[in-house]
Amino acid sequence: MKLVSFMKNDQCNPGILINEEVIDLEKWSRKHRVAPVTSIIDIIKNECLLNELENLTMESTSGCSLKLETITLGPCIPDPEKIICVGLNYKKHAEETNTLPPDHPILFSKFRNSLAGHKQVIDIPKVTKKLDYEAELAIVIGKEAKNVPPEKAQEFIFGYTIANDLSARDLQMRTTQWLAGKNGDGFCPLGPCVVTKDDIMDPNLLEITTTLNGERRQSSNTSDMIFDCMTLVSSISELMTLYPGDLILTGTPEGVIHGYPEKDQHYLKDGDEIVIEIEQIGSLKNTFSS
Structure with missing residues (x-):
């Protein structure tokens, strides 16, 4: 799985890169009424969430994808401690x-x-x-x-x-x-x-x-x-x-x-x-x- 951070409202937001599209995980989490996914660190720390994201389907991500060419990528880990x-x-x-x-x-x-x-x-x-x-x-x-x-x-x-x-x-x-x-x-x-x-x-x-x-x-x-x-x-x-x-x-x-x-x-x-x-x-x- 490929994870990215992209700029939205002047903040880095987490996404999954699939071919030339990025799944907006903050939007996805709101759509499915689960705990908000606001950073890559959220995913790294939560093995259950990682497993769920690995099994995403086109149906479950409908309305949550963005064309890669239309977004600005930030550093893929925007907030490391070290x-x-x-x-x-x-x-x-x-x-x-x-x-x-x-x-x-x-x-x-x-x-x-x-x-x-x-x-x-x-x-x-x-x-x-x-x-x-x-x-x-x-x-x-x-x-x-x-x-x-x-x-x-x-x-x-x-x-x-x-x-x-x-x-x-x-x-x-x-x-x-x-x-x-x-x-x-x-x-x-x-x-x-x-x-x-x-x-x-x-x-x-x-x-x-x-x-x-x-x-x-x-x-x-x-x-x-x-x-x-x-x-x-x-x-x-x-x-x-x-x-x-x-x-x-x-x-x-x-x-x-x-x-x-x-x-x-x-x-x-x-x-x-x-x-x-x-x-x-x-x-x-x-x-x-x-």
């Missing part, structure tokens, strides 16, 4: 940055102000001259998780989506802490949808690509990750409690601008378009404005 990111988690990305593969996951965070939706225009802050893309598979946590062993981590995952860990390299590298380069407004486009885990055959074996203005820049597979999805959930849950809707951005493969020879490092500029595709999930597209 956005945890993993640095240098692909072998070839570590190589292109001349960095030794880490012995433990390198963790940092993004904040909610960084969230953006599919097709949203991202403003390039005046304070940076080196804005870079990073295609990433994002894990959506489904259950409260603490000290989870790797072999049980799948039980605590709700699904997966696509993220772009936008990074202002000049700000990121001017101190030993990466926060300044990672948390500009809109620096975490997320979407277009959350795909529930049952519809992903193997999250550790997915093709992942990035194009910049139609030119292929990243082309890899999540099998190149140093720490796979289950290891990350387990490792992070040893440090902190994970809650439904929390996000783990699993790192980016090789091909980022920062990894190019300095003479070829042409960073994102006004009018550029980035499209990230991950197998079995879809495409996340954003353009940039200065």
Whole structure:
């Protein structure tokens, strides 16, 4: 099942994406006189509701669908408690940055102000001259998780989506802490949808690509990750409690601008378009404005 958040009355509302239509779940819940479904988190926390939604029929959703082309998508998880990111988690990305593969996951965070939706225009802050893309598979946590062993981590995952860990390299590298380069407004486009885990055959074996203005820049597979999805959930849950809707951005493969020879490092500029595709999930597209 594919879940989205779309804008209605200046708020993010939950929906189910079926082909090119979105089922408005707030309208659906009113029609069937059930507890209102007002956010994706409602669905993540309620297994019975999730099962009911998986069995929706055309008859039960009549009058509740919208054409995808007529709506604006927001970040598919608009209100996570935590956005945890993993640095240098692909072998070839570590190589292109001349960095030794880490012995433990390198963790940092993004904040909610960084969230953006599919097709949203991202403003390039005046304070940076080196804005870079990073295609990433994002894990959506489904259950409260603490000290989870790797072999049980799948039980605590709700699904997966696509993220772009936008990074202002000049700000990121001017101190030993990466926060300044990672948390500009809109620096975490997320979407277009959350795909529930049952519809992903193997999250550790997915093709992942990035194009910049139609030119292929990243082309890899999540099998190149140093720490796979289950290891990350387990490792992070040893440090902190994970809650439904929390996000783990699993790192980016090789091909980022920062990894190019300095003479070829042409960073994102006004009018550029980035499209990230991950197998079995879809495409996340954003353009940039200065």
